[in-house]
Amino acid sequence: xxxIEIRPVLEYFPGMxxxxxxxxxxxxxxxxxxxxxxxxxxxxxxxxxDDPVNLMDYVTxxxxxxxxxxxxxxxxxMLQVHNQGKSVLTRESMERAEHYVHxxxxxxxxxxxxxxx
Amino acid sequence: xxLIQQNGESYHFHISKxxxxxxxxxxxxxxxxxxxxxxxxxxxAAPAMESQKLLEGxxxxxxxxxxxxxxxxxxRETRLQESDGAHRLTLSAPQMEWLLQxxxxxxxxxxxxxxxxxxKKGKPIELNDENARYYAAMEFxxxxxxxxxxxxxxxx
Numbered sequence: 001x002x003x004i005e006i007r008p009v010l011e012y013f014p015g016m017x018x019x020x021x022x023x024x025x026x027x028x029x030x031x032x033x034x035x036x037x038x039x040x041x042x043x044x045x046x047x048x049x050d051d052p053v054n055l056m057d058y059v060t061x062x063x064x065x066x067x068x069x070x071x072x073x074x075x076x077x078m079l080q081v082h083n084q085g086k087s088v089l090t091r092e093s094m095e096r097a098e099h100y101v102h103x104x105x106x107x108x109x110x111x112x113x114x115x116x117x
Numbered sequence: 118x119x120l121i122q123q124n125g126e127s128y129h130f131h132i133s134k135x136x137x138x139x140x141x142x143x144x145x146x147x148x149x150x151x152x153x154x155x156x157x158x159x160x161x162a163a164p165a166m167e168s169q170k171l172l173e174g175x176x177x178x179x180x181x182x183x184x185x186x187x188x189x190x191x192x193r194e195t196r197l198q199e200s201d202g203a204h205r206l207t208l209s210a211p212q213m214e215w216l217l218q219x220x221x222x223x224x225x226x227x228x229x230x231x232x233x234x235x236x237k238k239g240k241p242i243e244l245n246d247e248n249a250r251y252y253a254a255m256e257f258x259x260x261x262x263x264x265x266x267x268x269x270x271x272x273x
Contacts, residue, residue: 055259061269108222112157112159113157
């Protein structure tokens with residue numbers, strides 16, 4: 001595996017516009033509304049986990065394709081996965097996080113989405 | 118197998134007869150990763166369970182589509198032109214992307230069949246007559262993947 005030059009990478013987490021459901025009934029409906037809101041808020045982390053089988057260059061390539069990242073940022077996250085066992089790739093709404101996990105897993109990467117505590 | 122020319126969206130590879138035979142034999146193993154292997158989350162919360170169903174449905178659809186394309190490719194070898202005892206394989210960028218996914222499914226699936234060996238954790242590969250072909254498949258897929266990734270790299 002060839003050595004890769006690492007440069008500082010500016011991280012960013014684009015947010016999603018929030019939508020609010022109309023309140024129909026107090027109590028029960030209020031709780032449902034909170035759940036629905038949580039699904040739309042950017043409260044889900046997309047995490048890629050280390051494994052010994054995926055090639056480092058392949059992981060970098062997949063990050064570039066799925067997130068449209070420049071090579072240095074993709075390499076930064078690939079090395080974080082390799083050296084630290086995981087990397088938080090982005091923080092998104094539930095729907096967007098699902099989309100990214102589907103994309104990453106279609107490339108057979110070990111990726112999950114977790115609620116940001 | 119190596120990249121010999123790139124014209125716009127088309128990538129032309131030189132592939133020997135032996136490599137072509139290996140590639141086609143390895144591709145016949147697809148798909149190897151069980152759909153249930155993919156977990157959407159490490160938690161078991163209700164939203165995660167719903168997401169898990171969605172994920173499995175989406176992956177089943179994409180696997181089926183990949184399988185369809187793969188069968189078409191294996192049946193119709195017009196993408197391969199024979200010359201001087203070797204072949205010229207022409208692929209578009211989306212086809213290379215698709216082939217990368219298929220090869221990695223076979224690579225990761227072979228690794229799962231081999232018992233998820235991990236040298237760093239002191240879990241070496243234990244080869245026997247039954248699993249040796251998956252070790253070979255894992256290594257061949259890695260080689261073909263590197264060729265495709267190098268081609269992407271060369272084209273910027």
